Amino acid sequence: MEGMMPPFHFLFFSKPSVYIDQNSSVKTFFSRNGILILGFIFILSLIALIAVGLAQNKKLPDNFKYGIVFDAGSSHTSMYIYKWSAEKMNDTGLVYETASCEVKGPGISSYASNLQDIPVYLSKCMGKAKDLIPKYKHQDTPLYLGATAGMRLLRMENEELAKMILSAVTSLFNSYPFNFQGARIISGFEEGAYGWITINYLLGKLEKHNWKNQFLRENETQDTYGALDLGGASTQITFVTSTQISKQFKKTTQFRLYGKNYTVYTYSYLCHGVDQALLRKLALNAKDASPGALMEPCFHPGYERTVLTSSLFSSVCTKIYKNWISSRNLTIQGTGNFQKCKESITELFQNNYCNASYCTFDMIYRPPTEGHFGAFSAYYYAMDFLNLTSDKVSSLDMVTHKMEEFCSTPWSVVNTAFPQVKEKYLSEYCFSGTYVLTLLQKYNLTEYWTQVEFMDKINNKTEAGWTLGYMLNLTNMIPAELPQSKPFSHPTYISLMVIFSLLLAIVFILGSVMFQKSSYFWK
Ligand SMILES: Nc1ccn([C@@H]2O[C@H](COP(=O)(O)OP(=O)(O)OP(=O)(O)O)[C@@H](O)[C@H]2O)c(=O)n1
Ligand SMILES: [Ca+2]
Numbered sequence: 001m002e003g004m005m006p007p008f009h010f011l012f013f014s015k016p017s018v019y020i021d022q023n024s025s026v027k028t029f030f031s032r033n034g035i036l037i038l039g040f041i042f043i044l045s046l047i048a049l050i051a052v053g054l055a056q057n058k059k060l061p062d063n064f065k066y067g068i069v070f071d072a073g074s075s076h077t078s079m080y081i082y083k084w085s086a087e088k089m090n091d092t093g094l095v096y097e098t099a100s101c102e103v104k105g106p107g108i109s110s111y112a113s114n115l116q117d118i119p120v121y122l123s124k125c126m127g128k129a130k131d132l133i134p135k136y137k138h139q140d141t142p143l144y145l146g147a148t149a150g151m152r153l154l155r156m157e158n159e160e161l162a163k164m165i166l167s168a169v170t171s172l173f174n175s176y177p178f179n180f181q182g183a184r185i186i187s188g189f190e191e192g193a194y195g196w197i198t199i200n201y202l203l204g205k206l207e208k209h210n211w212k213n214q215f216l217r218e219n220e221t222q223d224t225y226g227a228l229d230l231g232g233a234s235t236q237i238t239f240v241t242s243t244q245i246s247k248q249f250k251k252t253t254q255f256r257l258y259g260k261n262y263t264v265y266t267y268s269y270l271c272h273g274v275d276q277a278l279l280r281k282l283a284l285n286a287k288d289a290s291p292g293a294l295m296e297p298c299f300h301p302g303y304e305r306t307v308l309t310s311s312l313f314s315s316v317c318t319k320i321y322k323n324w325i326s327s328r329n330l331t332i333q334g335t336g337n338f339q340k341c342k343e344s345i346t347e348l349f350q351n352n353y354c355n356a357s358y359c360t361f362d363m364i365y366r367p368p369t370e371g372h373f374g375a376f377s378a379y380y381y382a383m384d385f386l387n388l389t390s391d392k393v394s395s396l397d398m399v400t401h402k403m404e405e406f407c408s409t410p411w412s413v414v415n416t417a418f419p420q421v422k423e424k425y426l427s428e429y430c431f432s433g434t435y436v437l438t439l440l441q442k443y444n445l446t447e448y449w450t451q452v453e454f455m456d457k458i459n460n461k462t463e464a465g466w467t468l469g470y471m472l473n474l475t476n477m478i479p480a481e482l483p484q485s486k487p488f489s490h491p492t493y494i495s496l497m498v499i500f501s502l503l504l505a506i507v508f509i510l511g512s513v514m515f516q517k518s519s520y521f522w523k
Contacts, residue, residue, distance in 0.1 A: 038511045041503070048500060063087060066098075066133045066141045067475065068178060069467040070122070072169075074150025075232035075275060077103035079125040080467050081132060084477075095201075095472065097462040099132050101125035107232070108169075109150035112161040118168040126176055138177040145169055145183035146470055148191055149233030149273055153316045155185060181474065186466070188268020192236035193253060194469030196227040196264060199374045201472060202458040207258040207482070224262065228375040228443075228452070229466070230436065232275035233317075237443060238266035243357060243367035251365060259482035265367055271317035272348075272362075272439075274378045274432045280348055281431075282307075282332065283318040292331060298341035298431035299334030303411035305427070306331045338400070338407040338434060345431075345438045354444050361442050369443055373452045375436075376464035380454045381425070382432040389454040396446050403433055 063086040071078045083098040103125055111118050133141055147166070155162040162185065169183040186194075200206050205224045226239030240262050245252050255262040271280065278298075285294060286309055299305070310327035312318055352361040359366045375383075383389050386406060388399050406414075407430040418426055440446045455464045462468060472478050 034514050038507050038514070041507050046504070064137075066137055067095075067471045068129050068133075068141060068143045069471050070103075070125075070143075070145035070183075071465060071467050072108040072145055072147035072151065072183075073231055074107045074109065074148060074153070074234075074273060076106065077108055077122070079103065079129065080463065081129055082462075082468060082471060095462075095468065095477065096459070097457075097468070099128065100463065101128045107150040108147060108165060109154040109162075111165055111168075112154060112158070115164055115168045118165070119172050122169070122172060126173075129178070130176070139179060141178045142471070142475060143173060143176070143178040143180045144471065144474065145173070146186040146467070147184070148186060148466075149188070149231055149268075149270060149276075151185045152188070152270060153233055153276075156316050186470070188234055188236060188270065189253070189266055190470070191234070191466045192227065192229065192238040192266035192268050193255075193264065194466035194473065195229045195236060195376070195464070196224075196238040196266065197255075197257075197469030197472060197478070198462075198466060199227050199376070199455070199458065199464050200224045201469065201478070202462055202464070203374070206260075206478070223371050225453070226369065226371060226373040227464075228373050228379055228440075230375070230378040230439070231273040232378070233273035234268050234270045234276075235272045235274075235439065236266065236268045237366070237369075238264060239369060239371065239373065241265045241367040241370060245365075245367060256480040257478050259480070267364055267366060269362065269364070271315075274382075274428075274435055276315060276317045277345070277348055277435055278428065278431055279312060279315055279318055281344060283312040283321045284347065285344065286312055286330060287321065289330060292329065294330055294332045295335050296332045297335045297337040297339075297344065298407070298434060299332065299336065299427060300407065300409060300411035300414055300430060301334055301336040303334035303427055304331055334411060336408040336410070336430065338404040338430070341407060341430065341434045342438055345435055349438070349442050352442055359444060366443075369445055371451075373445060374455045374464060375440075375452050376455050378432055379436050380456045380464075382429055382436050383454045384456065385421070385425075385429050386433050388433070394449065396449050399437060399449065403430070403437065406430060406433070 064083055065086050067082045069080050069082070071080065079101040080097055081099040082095050084095040101124070103121060105121055108118075108121070111121065129143075130138070151162055151165070154165075166183045166185070170180075173180040173183065197206075203225060224240050227236070228238075229236040241252065241264070245263075245265065251267055252263055252265045255264055271277070281298070282294070282296070285296070289295075307330055308327060309330050312330075313322040349361040351363055353359065354368065356368065359368055380389070386402060387393075388402060393399055393402075411427070414426060415423075437446070440452060445452055457463050
């Protein structure tokens, strides 16, 4: 039938036009080959489109993963639930805290004599985890418990009791549907290193992309932050050092993360956490106290606390003072004097020394500190309460002035002004603030006050601490090498789709125009 389009397969399988009309043979030859080329482009475009679609746009709805970590500290236990996209698990900054739970009660080490209470102690937070994580994900959700300095101290005193606490936790957690990976006492070295990983991961210091979404190499990445963690029983300092450190000190570790090497110094000072430091200070001063009373410059004027002296010596950290006095009641009376408080805290640090190549206190080698530091846990609690976090305050003089003012404020005034703050915390902020300041001075970190950033939740979501780093490490979520170049971002994918669609439309339009012309020659 004249004028009708030939079927689609005709484009490729019709006889060569050169046999039909000898006069238009050359023109027809080109138009037929043009159609063939366009046909090829069409097929290639289609294949490319499908390939891009299959390779780059595999996004599945709600493909999230979860992980649960319990931080069993000396003063309290917290549970953190982390969440991340399963497709992007090797990227930095993508795992975040989706919920947390404060376990009611003291640190887990105080359950040594009442193991039967451990299920009640932990089950409320476990119930929260069960409710928050979708049921079908429970089996794939790793669950960890890491215990820190409180349990380290208990282990030094009585290893069997420490084991029994961990066994009680193990049998409880095994009865839950999660993928329980163990309850253990982590070392001070791990605690420091994982804290460093957490903050640098969350601050995006380990792996960087440029505006083209390409990974930046070695020296193009930003400097990492050092990590300062102040707990109740221990304190950790961790930072990247460029000082050549003799192997005999064994205080550094090598990390290879996202294709970059880091020489990280870390040390955990046991008995230098804020609670144990206060206990040591009180135990140390108790020997010189007049019978029944101890004047304490780190407590507010008018504050009183009565303790049994034996309770001051019950910790491993204060045992050395035990022989000095027999047990009796001791009333501690605040005098609220920042300078005297600072002097007495300084006595807790022995042999402080720092030169160009090394620093030390308590005979522990430490290379000179470098770069910026993120300070969390009790560093943050104290400085945040005192309104002294670095964006609000610019110099050490300001901090000193504020501390002098706060410590000398009568307890009745402080207590009335902050009725919502727990009495234990409130009565000790003069001590803990002064302790923070003294510790930072011992680390030589107060010269440039803004070198230290006090941090709580990073990106307003995830708490700074060792738990996230611990989970990232145990789930192999931080690769040693850089991941292969990133797949297309969503906008790039959409742009490619548009370009290929336009190309296809042009191919079709040109194809049909050329086909009409060539069929004119066949007539
Ligand atoms: N809002 C808060 C919370 C806690 N604290 C105090 O901060 C100290 C350290 O708390 P934390 O960092 O939770 O210590 P733990 O993790 O329990 O101890 P460690 O890491 O040494 O095992 C404790 O003295 C606690 O009383 C505080 O002053 N204000
Ligand atoms: Ca802690």
